[in-house]
Amino acid sequence: METVFIYLIKSSGLIGMFYLAYYFMLRKETFFTSNRRFLLAGLIASVVLPFVFITKIIWVEPTTTPINWPSIPVTNYTEEKTFEDYLPMLTALAYGLGVLLLLAKFAFDFYSLNVVLKGKSIQQQADFKFIDVIENVAPFSYFNTIVYNSALYTPSELENILEHEKVHSEQNHTVDVLISRLFCIVFWFNPFIWWYKKAILQNLEFIADNEASKKISDKKAYQITLLKITTHKNCVAITNHFYQSLIKKRIVMLNKNQSKKRNSWKYALVLPALVAFVFLFQIKTIAQEKIAEIQEIENKKTDPNTVDVYKINKNTTDKELDKKASIIKNNYGITATFSKVKRNSDDELIAITVELKKGKEISEIMKTQGNEAIKTFGIVVSKNAKGILAIDFAAEDKMNNGMNTKIGIVSPDEPMTMKEIFINGAKGSQNDMDKLDPDEIESMDVIKKSNKQEIRIITNKHGKMLDENDIYINGEKVTKNELALLDQNTIDKMDVDKREKTIKIVTKTNAQTFNHKDIPTPPTPPKFPEGPMPVPPIPDMSKLPAPPAHPSNVKDKKAMAEFEKKMKEFEKKMESFEPDMTAYEKEVEEVMAKREKIFKKEMAKYEDAMEKYRDAMEKRND
Known part of the structure; x- marks a missing residue:
């Protein structure tokens, strides 16, 4: 069980490292497809790298140790269980309970999806399956199935929505959603995995928005459709749904200039961190x-x-x-x-x-x-x-x-010349051995030492x-x-x-049953300090501005002009609604700097201990 916990901790650390790399270096770039690959690669690396070990062998000279029974400490006591004895069991129980609850939630989400899809009429077009429902749910896609309520949208809005969902379907974004959900189940105790999942889903929306806008002539109408969908809160959890709460970021990304290709170097910065992880935590020293x-x-x-x-x-x-x-x-x-x-x-x-x-x-x-x-x-x-x-x-x-x-x-x-006979550890004679009932003998060993022989008998009345x-x-x-x-x-x-x-x-x-002198135990390398990270500011949702209602008649020029005017005011309010992350990013940098300082001190202690270990090995070999 301890091995499992160590594996989960190492994997959690790697997940956190990839998330921080994405958050501070990549989230503002428009390399959406590359970001998708980076985030998925981070999940794969987090489960694979803890299994990768580098073996370091230290050669020592074999020696023997004489038997010295008096030096073996013997105590008579009654062992009492403490809280520390039950802690591993309680930790495993808490972890298992969390996994079971999230698995149950995952199963319920599949059931909810099945309720929505069951018995509905399917319209097949090319590689897509379209289902027009009467429920008030946000449009979503699940693999090649696209679900929507056509009664809620105008033809042009519906066209925008379907183009968006087709991108999700064509690029198999549902796989990313399911993988992120499964990682949340296994690593539910790690706060980074929940932010990681949010980053994956948000990036998928950026991809779909970017690809759909290329096929739509009126980009502004597409953005208006995004705002209208925000009024529909009913979403199916395990699907790619059109509605996302961070609607402003999607609109910003739609209008943002493409990142310069030279910024791609940022992806390579994670490689030194991975190499450092392997050399710090994945080296096995074997004597x-x-x-x-x-x-x-x-x-x-x-x-x-x-x-x-x-x-x-x-x-x-x-x-x-x-x-x-x-x-x-x-x-x-x-x-x-x-x-x-x-x-x-x-x-x-x-x-x-x-x-x-x-x-x-x-x-x-x-x-x-x-x-x-x-x-x-x-x-x-x-x-x-x-x-x-x-x-x-x-x-x-x-x-x-x-x-x-x-x-x-x-x-x-x-x-056989029997020189010495031992029965249950006590020296006996040939006469004592002859008196033994064969049914009472549990084992009999014959030991030869030069010209001497010993017979050691263990009985079941021992x-x-x-x-x-x-x-x-x-x-x-x-x-x-x-x-x-x-x-x-x-x-x-x-x-x-x-x-x-x-x-x-x-x-x-x-x-073992033969003599070997103990080898000094090498010191354990220090772990990178862990602990709570600063909490990012959360906007006051009660102050979230409400989008204006879209006119029912799109041909009413006066109503549409009024709507566009209100939309501009809404966009300005949305810009001021986003929290300032500057202070949060500064706090994170300070925390990471402190941890790095602590880690360097621990590494210095580890290097001193390794020097002493090498000296002890040299003395032992001498």
Whole structure:
């Protein structure tokens, strides 16, 4: 869930960046079609770029850490839930509720559209479908369907309206409307997306006005039609409707001189911001251990006195795991089972359980899990001069040092000298092992160390603490056998809750069954400061001037002259009605300057922390 929230925050930041670029640099230009492409590209980039990562690998030397149980902190306490524990769940619940409500509104809008269109007579002309309705709704288009009420307009006005709606239909503006609505549903918490949607719809109207006016001889009559449509407030939400509240801006754009082509350079200004986003927030630093090349034999039978290594690393695919299992089965009769496979967003292995079994012999299990990619390990199959087979797990450092640690299945032909026997972690004797009921044995491991051998037995009557308590490793419930296989070096903290009868173990970054020294964690790059932006001034709608009524008889010259006179007065009132945005734009610039200053300070701290991290890595390698 945390990954989803981070993705939504990054996408929201990109949406805000594109909107600000459009608002301050492009909204006053007459590159309407290019602006449409820019706004749609901004939405696409906002959902794609958070998935783009640059991987930076830091090579370190592999080392091992001796087991030191006394250094592991153990506390007895009862964990109490705090508000912070419930905060992610409450946040997810609030976000989901918002999405559901907006989806319901979206579905209702489709229903309202269907009510308007259902049962109406359709007139097909070329690629368009015309529906003349009796309802008092503003003219609108939905894909290639154009809906209007001819009784409300004169023939010349209706012609202007249809030319406008044909542009919407021909250029598939309905797709832009639906995309903007869907983004509002997903990013409803981001105020920029609502302004972004408004900018998209407004620009579509500019496009339609511009194209329609080219086909209409009387541009002034077209503008008068725009004003008349403002009296019709009933609109279908998910369509391209002729009425828009910002009617003055449309009229201004109709009469504005075309922008000079050299102003197109403004579109390129967003590219440095996108590059900065990737390098600031999309770099993954991975510490990779330096290893010697390990020979891996995949497709041939082994000869005596050979050791074959089947390497598994973070990039091993499911297909490759199946292939390894098949080869091991065919070459040695050993069944290799890979389960509990988990991967991160980069498709890297972060958890895997490997079980090896030969016939009815003792099985061996290795489990590795964590929040980061696994460290490379190998399944080692060896034969001695007598053809006796042994199967081991080994980490890279073990493989590089001759694989001295042997953990595995021993061939039944190999003589066994039992030096030490451990039952549920306590040292026992051959007599103790003989007294065990076979049904009580949960697992039995044979461990070879040079000339010594150990038999470790875990029973289902495993001792009071493990028998009465549930065991959790990194929040995941495990069995007693899995606990016994946990590498003690990876344990960071172990808590015993006597009241709830639980044992909770927290491991270091990755928990594996072989020894690896922890790598220092690099510092987290700072995020660009966020917060509320200044609210743009909203005009007092109560003072919005009312347009004059259009004469019913267009042939009445006196009435038309009076109407035109009133229209000029109305246009002057509309010009004074638009709020002054100068103060708002200045506030936005001040806020962005403050955030930039804060971000530079945080970047300086980050660079200092990275320098310390590099020093720590150098000391570790020494």
